[in-house]
Amino acid sequence: MKPFFMLAVSTVALALGAGAAYAECGIEAGSVRILSNDFEALRLVNTTAEECASDSVTVTANATAEHKNLQVPALSINPAEYTVAVVANNSIVPLMNDDLIRPLDDLVAEYGASLQPNQLIKIDGKTMAVAFMGNAQHLFYRKDILDKAGIAEPKSYEDILAAAEKIKADGLMEYPLAASDKPGWDLAAEFVNAYLGTGGEFFAPGSAELAIDNENGMKVLETMKALTAYMDPDYLTFDANGIQAEYKAGKVAMMVQWGSLAGDMLKGEGAAEGVVENTVMAGAPTIGGGTVPAVALWWDGFTIAKNISDEDAAASFQAMVHGISPEMVAANPTVATWLVSGYEPGPNAVGVIATANAGARAYPMQPYMGLLHTALSSELAEYMAGKEDATQALADVKAAYDTAAKEGGYL
Amino acid sequence: MPHKTFFAFILPSLIAMALFIALPIVSVVVQSFHVEHGRILVEVESCQPFGGCTKETRVDTAAMSELKAAQPMGQFNGFGTYLNRGHLAVNEIGAILANNNGFGDIVTRIYNLPFYKALSFTLVFCFVVTPLAMALGFAIALAVNTLPKVTKGPVIFFSLLPMIITPLIGSLILYWMIQPNGIIGATLRHVFNDPTLSLRQSPALTWFSLLFYGVWTNAPFSFVVFYAGLQTVPADTLESAMIDGASRWERIRYIVIPHLAPLATFVALVQLMDNFRVFEPIVGFSAEANATSLSWMIFNDLAGDAQLFGSAGATSVLTIIGVVILLTPVLIRTWREFNHKVV
Numbered sequence: 136m137k138p139f140f141m142l143a144v145s146t147v148a149l150a151l152g153a154g155a156a157y158a159e160c161g162i163e164a165g166s167v168r169i170l171s172n173d174f175e176a177l178r179l180v181n182t183t184a185e186e187c188a189s190d191s192v193t194v195t196a197n198a199t200a201e202h203k204n205l206q207v208p209a210l211s212i213n214p215a216e217y218t219v220a221v222v223a224n225n226s227i228v229p230l231m232n233d234d235l236i237r238p239l240d241d242l243v244a245e246y247g248a249s250l251q252p253n254q255l256i257k258i259d260g261k262t263m264a265v266a267f268m269g270n271a272q273h274l275f276y277r278k279d280i281l282d283k284a285g286i287a288e289p290k291s292y293e294d295i296l297a298a299a300e301k302i303k304a305d306g307l308m309e310y311p312l313a314a315s316d317k318p319g320w321d322l323a324a325e326f327v328n329a330y331l332g333t334g335g336e337f338f339a340p341g342s343a344e345l346a347i348d349n350e351n352g353m354k355v356l357e358t359m360k361a362l363t364a365y366m367d368p369d370y371l372t373f374d375a376n377g378i379q380a381e382y383k384a385g386k387v388a389m390m391v392q393w394g395s396l397a398g399d400m401l402k403g404e405g406a407a408e409g410v411v412e413n414t415v416m417a418g419a420p421t422i423g424g425g426t427v428p429a430v431a432l433w434w435d436g437f438t439i440a441k442n443i444s445d446e447d448a449a450a451s452f453q454a455m456v457h458g459i460s461p462e463m464v465a466a467n468p469t470v471a472t473w474l475v476s477g478y479e480p481g482p483n484a485v486g487v488i489a490t491a492n493a494g495a496r497a498y499p500m501q502p503y504m505g506l507l508h509t510a511l512s513s514e515l516a517e518y519m520a521g522k523e524d525a526t527q528a529l530a531d532v533k534a535a536y537d538t539a540a541k542e543g544g545y546l
Numbered sequence: 547m548p549h550k551t552f553f554a555f556i557l558p559s560l561i562a563m564a565l566f567i568a569l570p571i572v573s574v575v576v577q578s579f580h581v582e583h584g585r586i587l588v589e590v591e592s593c594q595p596f597g598g599c600t601k602e603t604r605v606d607t608a609a610m611s612e613l614k615a616a617q618p619m620g621q622f623n624g625f626g627t628y629l630n631r632g633h634l635a636v637n638e639i640g641a642i643l644a645n646n647n648g649f650g651d652i653v654t655r656i657y658n659l660p661f662y663k664a665l666s667f668t669l670v671f672c673f674v675v676t677p678l679a680m681a682l683g684f685a686i687a688l689a690v691n692t693l694p695k696v697t698k699g700p701v702i703f704f705s706l707l708p709m710i711i712t713p714l715i716g717s718l719i720l721y722w723m724i725q726p727n728g729i730i731g732a733t734l735r736h737v738f739n740d741p742t743l744s745l746r747q748s749p750a751l752t753w754f755s756l757l758f759y760g761v762w763t764n765a766p767f768s769f770v771v772f773y774a775g776l777q778t779v780p781a782d783t784l785e786s787a788m789i790d791g792a793s794r795w796e797r798i799r800y801i802v803i804p805h806l807a808p809l810a811t812f813v814a815l816v817q818l819m820d821n822f823r824v825f826e827p828i829v830g831f832s833a834e835a836n837a838t839s840l841s842w843m844i845f846n847d848l849a850g851d852a853q854l855f856g857s858a859g860a861t862s863v864l865t866i867i868g869v870v871i872l873l874t875p876v877l878i879r880t881w882r883e884f885n886h887k888v889v
Contacts, residue, residue, distance in 0.1 A: 234607030259590035505852035516835035544582035
């Protein structure tokens with residue numbers, strides 16, 4: 136039954152794809168060269184954009200996890216190696232800092248009829264990127280386990296801690312929680328998430344002066360540490376894929392995981408019996424009695440390089456608009472949480488949408504946020520391993536950030 | 547050989563060395579003395595799909611490009627980067643020495659500084675792995691040397707495997723094996739009857755796993771060199787020692803080891819240099835929380851959202867200085883031996 140179903144789905148998908156292949160992108164001539172991160176939704180956008188290739192139009196795409204390291208050097212040269220850089224809240228910043236992408240207002244006016252106003256990322260009044268999908272971490276939990284322990288859906292980290300205690304005490308699971316606490320990008324993202332939930336600001340207004348050394352910062356660190364008491368003792372080696380595997384193995388009852396991995400979870404490849412059917416996607420938890428979900432909202436969008444000819448820029452913009460067209464989204468509703476018009480959210484998007492509706496804040500776009508993220512990624516490890524206290528950890532983060540910010544010319 | 551001919555012979559290599567070794571090092575040194583220009587920040591309004599429009603800080607790119615055109619290298623910072631908290635941390639160490647609660651406190655607080663934390667693991671890795679790997683390699687070489695000819699080939703091939711495998715893949719393989727559900731991890735839990743035992747959670751066990759990996763991956767190099775050396779041990783001397791009634795151990799101790807001593811110096815030199823730039827096992831073992839190395843620091847500076855070239859350059863120069871300091875005793879010894887032979 137299942138293989139037959141899969142076959143039917145792929146046949147339909149093929150038919151749709153073949154139909155779209157003849158779609159008219161309206162491009163006369165030009166070269167489109169796309170650089171993007173490497174995950175399913177972006178690969179889909181890239182292949183859809185590639186349908187615009189014709190005798191006079193070439194479309195190539197490079198989807199790689201190393202895109203962040205490639206984009207600045209690749210767009211700095213003239214003509215740029217790539218005409219399109221697919222970015223997110225954080226990876227657009229280096230391109231903005233070095234003035235490598237062009238304002239898109241003219242192109243939007245001419246070719247952007249299918250775009251919605253909220254897709255346009257405007258900086259200083261100019262459209263610099265076109266967003267097409269949203270992403271956020273949110274709560275995944277096992278309804279069967281929580282029901283057995285007699286607990287309702289947790290709404291805050293305090294609820295999660297209480298639920299974990301109950302599950303452990305009842306002997307339902309030894310390590311009911313998991314988080315992507317691996318030192319590096321993941322661990323820093325956990326801190327940023329929780330800190331956003333406190334409502335605090337990372338920097339003093341209008342400057343690069345760090346402002347996390349306060350009770351909000353302490354609260355975040357305390358909560359992060361308290362959660363680890365209910366985690367596998369190897370918690371410092373798990374990233375998002377690691378906890379996904381642990382959860383699928385049926386070892387975890389609750390985790391705050393990426394919305395972009397919800398589709399993978401629902402597909403349930405490699406999952407233990409009973410895990411997928413009992414999994415509920417819910418909005419991200421709040422922290423410390425706050426009302427804002429303690430996670431960052433992310434968007435993925437495309438930007439057009441500055442150092443290319445206007446013809447290539449127009450061709451690239453049209454190809455990308457085709458890549459994120461409502462038809463593509465209608466044919467692939469479960470791949471991502473699309474921001475495109477006409478999108479009907481599927482079961483995989485419930486968590487992200489609940490989180491966004493609850494008023495979660497976007498990942499900060501300040502030019503020096505990357506430096507803070509790096510400082511957090513290396514300085515929080517010792518605290519999480521229980522080798523130093525929270526005051527020392529915050530002091531270390533500040534010292535490391537100040538050093539880097541001075542070197543980067545921000546302080 | 548006349549000097550002129552000699553010079554003509556090595557000129558191509560000299561040019562290649564200058565181009566591919568000396569010049570990059572010079573550029574790294576120059577880079578390490580510079581930091582980015584002071585950024586000119588402006589407040590602008592930014593609008594996103596979520597949360598509407600907010601005031602945000604941006605870099606004024608027009609003003610920055612003028613600064614960059616005038617001084618493309620950035621600001622000159624002298625030794626500032628070398629002395630800051632991310633590297634030698636002179637001020638922080640001064641503060642720790644001036645105000646502390648005894649020796650233990652000093653050590654803990656200095657270890658908390660990123661450079662010294664990385665340096666401690668790097669040095670421990672060097673000085674534990676090098677001798678152990680050499681001893682293991684020598685032992686394997688002695689064992690293989692006594693094998694019958696038929697079995698020698700396959701045994702040598704298997705002994706070389708750790709060196710053939712790419713270091714990152716090798717460390718990942720071992721990392722998966724020591725996971726709680728991996729073959730080594732599960733066996734250890736069974737043997738010690740401790741269901742919570744995990745080689746990845748405590749710093750001591752992480753260090754132990756990394757050192758174990760280091761010995762495993764470095765032993766084959768010593769083995770190959772020592773095995774080749776064993777073929778040159780004079781058979782006459784060995785036979786006369788046997789006639790004199792020397793045991794196998796005595797023959798190894800008084801004939802083989804002295805014969806191989808110059809080789810050992812060479813192996814130690816190469817291995818120390820290799821181990822000082824330990825990097826792959828830290829990434830492969832996801833051990834960043836408990837162990838970092840100088841090379842890992844360079845990687846960390848260049849891999850983030852914001853790249854710090856000056857900082858990476860300074861760490862690189864400090865690594866080169868470290869290698870030179872490590873190798874000095876060995877080099878002095880080699881130099882003396884060389885002079886001795888000439889005279």
